[in-house]
Amino acid sequence: MSRLKKRLPENHPKYVEVCQDLYNYSMRLGAEERVDQGIRSVCFTNPNAVFQNILLRKHEEPPQVLSNDLMQEIISTLQSQNPPSTLKPLCQQYSIRTKDLKKGLFCSDCHFHLLEKSSRMYYCPNCMNIPDNPFADAMTDWFFLVGPSITNGELKAFTNITTSSIIRYFMKRSGYVKTGNTRNSVYHCELKT
Known part of the structure; x- marks a missing residue:
């Protein structure tokens, strides 16, 4: 959404709505990483997709180098818990014409x-x-x-x-x-x- 804010003129009727949604989105995500009940959650591009970090369930501190087995476990967990997201173009989502962009x-x-x-x-x-x-x-x-x-x-x-x-x-x-x-x-x- 910050890309849309960068390209949308400030006098456009949808500018305030985009800024408000961008603020709400950033507040909803908080930080990219949050610690909830001792388990670290990582937010990806799909706001509905959250991956519970396997490393912190097994170790207090993550190792500096990941083993191949642990890396494969992380990859398979990510793929199973995070289906591909189909994003709608932001101009379509906010009913903004392409010619209105900077x-x-x-x-x-x-x-x-x-x-x-x-x-x-x-x-x-x-x-x-x-x-x-x-x-x-x-x-x-x-x-x-x-x-x-x-x-x-x-x-x-x-x-x-x-x-x-x-x-x-x-x-x-x-x-x-x-x-x-x-x-x-x-x-x-x-x-x-």
């Missing part, structure tokens, strides 16, 4: 608009951060806010960058799975393995 590239640290230093380098004038691939962050915003796939043209409009070659250069380096060739290329919300 366009451009934003700093991942302070959410300030990035400025172009050269054709393939951007920087934040506020905190002086120089991101490796600001378009990968914009693509991630798109996946959370709008939908599970994005084209070169959609990313151009979303970032206000007019040069297709720059968009293509950064999209190839984003780490997301690509289907199709040339004009029909679509990037999906899956990372390459």
Whole structure:
């Protein structure tokens, strides 16, 4: 939701609702880890999914290095207790049109608009951060806010960058799975393995 708050203009009618929901969500989660009755619970991206830490039931302090057996037990418990979550895009959830979102590239640290230093380098004038691939962050915003796939043209409009070659250069380096060739290329919300 913080991605939506970053991209939603403050004068938008849904801005207050999004901020309130973001506050309520963060209060509901509390911290990423809470200690309840001596058993540590870890909250994952699905707020309904909680994994009771096997380590603290067996040991007072977790070991520095996990054995393969213990790691496999953790993996199987995680997979059985945490079914995949199907997230609805936030724009759909809050009935916000894509054209109402702020366009451009934003700093991942302070959410300030990035400025172009050269054709393939951007920087934040506020905190002086120089991101490796600001378009990968914009693509991630798109996946959370709008939908599970994005084209070169959609990313151009979303970032206000007019040069297709720059968009293509950064999209190839984003780490997301690509289907199709040339004009029909679509990037999906899956990372390459």
